[in-house]
Amino acid sequence: MLTAPVRQLGESERRAVERLLDLDPYASAQVAERVAARGLAWWRAEGRMLGYGSRRQLESICWLGGNLTPVLAGPQAVAAFADLLSGEERLCSSIVGRADAVLQLWDRLASAWGPARDVRPNQPLLAIDALPVVPADPQVRRVRSSEFDLLFPAAVAMYTEEVGVSPLIDDGGRGYRRRVTDMIRSGRAYARFVDGRVVFKAELAVVTRRTAQVQGVWVAPDWRGRGIATAAMAAVIRDALMRVAPTVSLYVNDFNLPARRVYQRCGFRPVGTLATVLF
Known part of the structure; x- marks a missing residue:
């Protein structure tokens, strides 16, 4: 039997939420950035933070917005989250997080929310x-605002190749253009240019006090x-290490x-396994 109901969390429980996020700073980075920027009040968070556990001892959380992300969710928490969510219409575009929790959630939600695209x-x-032991390319730098028109086609090509659909479909690309613009303005977009075109790009898509996620x-x-x-x-x-975050x-x-192989040569170490369900 489930011993604790799932409930929607508010700003009064922010400290407990942040404590859980700190326990898993890499897998929960996207959620941590959103909480730091917008808090937990439903009217400004553009999503809901669900909690599992007693009010004295919050055990796990699950962010439900554009993505569904469980954090520190064991089997009982996964079952409780799934019981609630299976009765709701799916609005998120993906489920992403630690592989064990995501795949258990999907097993329970597939009949209600499926099929998945991938x-x-x-x-x-x-x-x-x-700092990496391999030499850094001096031609890779932060993208300037005046270079948006050069970066944007590369960003669209990357997204389409990685996700399997174009980011221009839903709203003609307005939302994705805003995202790329924000990455440039905030100093998070990097590129190498050759003869006026992008041959390499990357971005710090998520930044918290614990990590910058590429x-x-x-x-x-x-x-x-x-x-x-x-x-x-x-x-x-x-x-990123010298200017943005400690990891x-x-x-x-x-x-x-x-x-x-590239990431291994740079010196990255494994810290877990994620899984993603795409709709």
Whole structure:
């Protein structure tokens, strides 16, 4: 039997939520960034934070917004979250988090929320807290606001290749254009330019006080196999560690062996496994 009901959390329980997020700083980075920026009040958070456990001892949480992300969710918490969510219409575009919790959630939600467009059950989660031993590419730098039109096509190509659908479909790309613009303005977008085009790009998609999480790593197809990615990633890591956060983290599909070799050469270490269900 479940011993604790699931409830929606508010700002009064923010300290307890932050304590849980600190226990898993890499897998919960996206949730931690949102909580730091918008708190837990439903009217400004653009989502709901669900909690499992007594009011005196919060055991696990689950963020429900654009993504569904369980944090420190054991089997009982997963069952409780799934019981609540299975009676609701699916509004999130993905389920992402620690692999054990995500896959257990999906087993319980698939009949109500399925089918999924893709399930990625094994995504190594990696982190680094020291400067890379490999040389950094001096041509990789932060993107300037005036270079948006150069970066945007590369960002669209990366997203389409990685996710399997174009980011321009839903609203003509307005939301994705805002996201890329925000990455540039906040100094989180990196690129190497050759003859006026992007041949490498990456971004610090999530920044917390514990980590800067890299996403959107992409090499132009005609530049792949030339060995530029390791030095380019080293440049991103170096800048992020010196300027942004005490660690850099990322997660990668297990089947992407070239990328995994790049991250290993840069000095990333494994810190867990994520899974993603895409709708």
